[in-house]
Amino acid sequence: MDELTRLNAEMRLRGFSPMTIRNYTFFVRKFLENAGKPAAELDESDVRLFLANLVDTKSRSTLMLASASLKFFFNEILGKRIEGLPTPKREKKLPEVLTREEVQALLNAVKRKKSRLIISMLYSTGMRVSELVNLKVEDLNLSERSGWVRAGKGAKDRLFVLSDALAEELEQYLKERNKSNGYVFSDDKPLTPRNVQKIIKKARVKAGINKKVTPHTLRHSFATHLLEQGTDIRVIQTLLGHSSLTTTQIYTHISREQLKSVKNPLDVLLDLEKAKDSSQTEQMEQTEENTDNENLAAR
Structure with missing residues (x-):
């Protein structure tokens, strides 16, 4: 058995996701x-040389994935412990987020029912593309407006919630295709993530959205x-399937709307000063009016 075959077998035994196994x-x-x-x-110096050759052409996230892959290979397959690999720091980028209007434009740009349902499902549930393509009819409970992601990231099942409108559309879609089991969006084999990416790219171009979607x-x-609507971050954590709240806090960065809604402390200070001046002016005007009234009465 060669090394790659052993690697593949070990990852499957440990329940790694298909995407992790591929990567x-x-x-x-x-x-x-x-x-x-x-x-x-092979030894650690070979690994370092390989990673060094990726530095100038690959992103930090790719370097981290390559490093994790080789570390697992050496430690678990070759039985050679390598612990000293430098871990590239993650790039601290705010994730790209669509406005509600852009999501609506994306949906309006799609004519095929299946494509629209795929985009709606991703936005309505927050599931990963790998979870969507493996979703089965048996995992849906349309009467309860919910469903289950089976063996999601970390090999954990989790509940997701459907909007009323999406549940009704899904019910009609499945009825039209006489589907009572199997993959929701395909027949014998699941769609590939690449298929879904193409659907979204086509919709983005047609909608005229100038963001990477x-x-x-x-x-x-x-x-x-959800965060903008005031949903508790722990609820969002559960819906996203994050084991750590810290991950959710990074993932659901403070939104632009929330930042804009924060009252600047200088504005608060100036507003107080204006209110104070206004109150003093009103008092002076009232005093003058009372004085005028007293003078008129004295005449």
Whole structure:
């Protein structure tokens, strides 16, 4: 059994998601091809050289994924402990978020019912694209306006909630196709994430949205709009399937609307001063009026 076969088998035994298995296998294969020597002769210096060659052309998130892939490969498959790899720091970027108007424009740009349902589902539930393409009819409870993501990230099931309108559209869609089981959005095999990305890209172009829009953008938008509506962040954490509240706090960054709604302390100070001046002016005017009235009465 070669190293890649052993790697694949070990990840499946540990319940890694299909996407993680693909990503880890990709980086380990590239590493072995570039190393050009037997796995038994590989060591940490080879890993460092491989990662160094990625620094100038790949994002930090890609470097982190490559590093994690190779660390798992060495530690768990080759039995060679490597602990000293530098971990590239995450880029601190605010996620791209659509406004409600942009989400509506995206939906309006789609004519095919299935494509519209896919976009609606991503925005309505905040699920990941890998979860959406594997969603099955059996996981839906349309009468309760809910459903289950089975073995989501971290191999955990979680509940999601559907809007009334989306539940009705899904019910009609499934009835038209006489589907009572199997994948919701495909037949024998699940859609690929790439299929979904193409649907969203086509809708974005047609809607004239000048932002990068991906399935994850809709997940960000779902979380941010809930936050703007005043939804408790712990509820959002549960809906997103985050094990850590810290992750949710980063993911659902403070929205622009919330930032704009914060009263600047200088404005508060000036408003108090204006109120004070206004009160003093009113008192002076009242005093003058009372004095005038007294003078008139004295005449």
